[in-house]
Amino acid sequence: AQRVTQPEKLLSVFKGAPVELKCNYSYSGSPELFWYVQYSRQRLQLLLRHISRESIKGFTADLNKGETSFHLKKPFAQEEDSAMYYCALSQGNTGKLIFGQGTTLQVKP
Amino acid sequence: DVKVTQSSRYLVKRTGEKVFLECVQDMDHENMFWYRQDPGLGLRLIYFSYDVKMKEKGDIPEGYSVSREKKERFSLILESASTNQTSMYLCASSSRIRDTQETQYFGPGTRLLVL
Numbered sequence: 001a002q003r004v005t006q007p008e009k010l011l012s013v014f015k016g017a018p019v020e021l022k023c024n025y026s027y028s029g030s031p032e033l034f035w036y037v038q039y040s041r042q043r044l045q046l047l048l049r050h051i052s053r054e055s056i057k058g059f060t061a062d063l064n065k066g067e068t069s070f071h072l073k074k075p076f077a078q079e080e081d082s083a084m085y086y087c088a089l090s091q092g093n094t095g096k097l098i099f100g101q102g103t104t105l106q107v108k109p
Numbered sequence: 110d111v112k113v114t115q116s117s118r119y120l121v122k123r124t125g126e127k128v129f130l131e132c133v134q135d136m137d138h139e140n141m142f143w144y145r146q147d148p149g150l151g152l153r154l155i156y157f158s159y160d161v162k163m164k165e166k167g168d169i170p171e172g173y174s175v176s177r178e179k180k181e182r183f184s185l186i187l188e189s190a191s192t193n194q195t196s197m198y199l200c201a202s203s204s205r206i207r208d209t210q211e212t213q214y215f216g217p218g219t220r221l222l223v224l
Contacts, residue, residue: 009149034211043113044152044199044215086151090211095140095159095203096167097211099152 002027004089006100013077014108021072021103023061023087032090033070034097035061039083047072047085057081077107112136113216115200120221128187130219132200139205141183142213143167143175146197155198158183159205190223197221 003026013019025031035047048056050063050070061072070087084104088097116131132141140159144152144167154167156175164175172194176184183202187194197220201213 006151032211036213043217044201046212049211088211095205095211096142096154096157097213099144101149101151 002089002091002098004087004098004100006085006087006103008103009101010104010106012106012108015079016076019072019074019077019081019105019107021085021087021105023070023072023100025068025070025087025089027068027089029092031063031065031068031070033061033063034088034090035059035070035072036086036088036099037083038086044086077105079107079109081105082107113200113202113214115198115216115219117219118217120219122187122190122221122223124189124191124223126187126190126223128190128221128223130185130187130198130200130221132183132185132202132216133181134183134200134202134214135181136202136204136214137180138202138214139180140203140213141177142201142203143173143183143185144199144201145169146199146218152199155185190221192223195221195223 005024037047038044087100113134143155157165158177174186200216203213
């Protein structure tokens with residue numbers, strides 16, 4: 001079964017500390033994975049996609065097929081990174097996404 | 110600027126009422142989606158439409174129906190609202206162009222309370 005798991009509901013770090021938001025997936029084919037973010041009082045939006053291998057707002061995510069993971073990382077957290085983060089898996093060529101349960105990142109001053 | 114709008118930000122309804130949630134996008138997108146967003150459960154797909162008058166059930170369609178009469182508009186209908194349908198409802202749209210279709214654009218959400 002296709003599934004996305006984000007094991008942490010809440011991750012709390014201090015400003016300047018490294019951040020790693022965990023995401024594990026289950027998918028039989030070649031996975032395409034994404035991170036979406038929802039800042040307070042804003043709409044959900046795409047943060048990054050693994051296929052483009054880009055860094056957005058200092059965040060990176062590497063697809064590890066051996067560990068079936070797509071963890072989101074940032075070396076130095078900022079207060080403005082506080083938000084809800086969702087990992088998502090593409091369901092082939094359907095346009096549909098499977099979302100994880102979400103992780104709230106809280107960056108304390 | 111990309112825009113997905115939802116008809117209401119907050120709604121309060123009574124058990125048994127018929128509820129309509131409207132979503133409009135101005136990007137000429139083929140795909141449109143309705144999700145529920147609940148704490149600890151993430152986003153769960155209710156219904157999906159890939160073209161006018163076409164619809165497909167998502168993971169939790171029970172108690173819901175949808176309508177897509179025009180490309181830009183996708184309506185979610187709760188035939189007889191129940192308290193367990195109290196939730197945040199998110200609409201999204203995306204293009205069917207292969208390399209971009211997983212970029213979904215979301216509306217601001219409708220927070221529905223069923224009493």
